[in-house]
Amino acid sequence: MSQPTLVLGVLGGMGPAATVDFLAKVQACTPAHQDQDHIRVIADINPRTAAPGVPGASAGGALAEMAGGLRGAGAEVLAMPCNSAHAHADLIQRASGLPLIDMIGLGAEAAGRTGAMRAGVLGERGALKLYREYLAARAMGLVSLPPERQEAFMVTLQRIKAGERSADVTREMQAHAEALRQAGAEVLIAGCTEVPLVLSPRDVRLEMVDPADLLARKAVAVCLGWEAAPVALD
Structure with a gap:
């Protein structure tokens, strides 16, 4: 099995249980034979970004800050297991300079x-x-x-x-x-x-x-180098 090539950053907390479920899906769909075969995942589970309906501007700013923090911690590609929060996808990518897999x-x-x-x-x-x-x-x-x-x-x-x-x-x-x-x-x-x-x-x-299961599978494929990472926005 090839060694992981990219580090996954997860913007989570929307909500916490769904994020934990997503992380379990990432682990389950990774064809690992030993601990070292799994991808490295850095997760920021921040429930303060969650709000009913469409996340507002403050949520977008918090998500952008989280994405920047994940990059600083070593993340190279981002995943966000929240559908509504993808309204801020462009802001997240521009703030962090990292590609976000589109759930x-x-x-x-x-x-x-x-x-x-x-x-x-x-x-x-x-x-x-x-x-x-x-x-x-x-x-x-x-x-x-x-x-x-x-x-x-x-x-x-x-x-x-x-x-x-x-x-x-x-x-x-x-x-x-x-x-x-x-x-x-x-x-x-x-x-x-x-x-x-x-x-x-x-x-x-x-x-x-x-879509969360699809996101987990795509993230694993990208981080293992089986599929190309999405292109980050300028």
């Missing part, structure tokens, strides 16, 4: 590969806006929850953030996913990193895309 792009691309024309997205408003743009660039439509159910989804999300992993929470998330299917979705994107903490592909009637 939104990975999720939209995977949805497109299924042949679906309409993707249902379970996510906060900021994530929905990003996925709508990325899917439109692939001639795909986005199916979102109606306002009242979107509010119910946010309540379910807060239960997960509070540490609930009960069968009742899973049933609630299943109901949200089923509402998207009945509204015409042909594939499901877990557009919030908390969704896969309670929902698995076997729980839904659509093919489910987990």
Whole structure:
């Protein structure tokens, strides 16, 4: 096995449990035979950047500062397991001078590969806006929850953030996913990193895309030198 070539920096804390889950995915998808085969990961788990809806300017500044700190600690490529926070992707890259692996792009691309024309997205408003743009660039439509159910989804999300992993929470998330299917979705994107903490592909009637899992696999491939790193913004 080839030795790791790049150091991964993780901008985390949005939320903490989802970041820990992402780190576990990175470890699980690394084909390591010994400790030294794993990639080096430097993580900044900062929950102060998290906020409901679209992260504001203060969150963007905090993320940029985190990215600069990760570079100073030795990171060479960045990953951020939060969908909504990708609204600040350009700022993060310009502030740090490091490339950021695009989780939104990975999720939209995977949805497109299924042949679906309409993707249902379970996510906060900021994530929905990003996925709508990325899917439109692939001639795909986005199916979102109606306002009242979107509010119910946010309540379910807060239960997960509070540490609930009960069968009742899973049933609630299943109901949200089923509402998207009945509204015409042909594939499901877990557009919030908390969704896969309670929902698995076997729980839904659509093919489910987990962008956090795709991000972990891409990060490992880039850091091991199997795939080229994205180009950092000037």
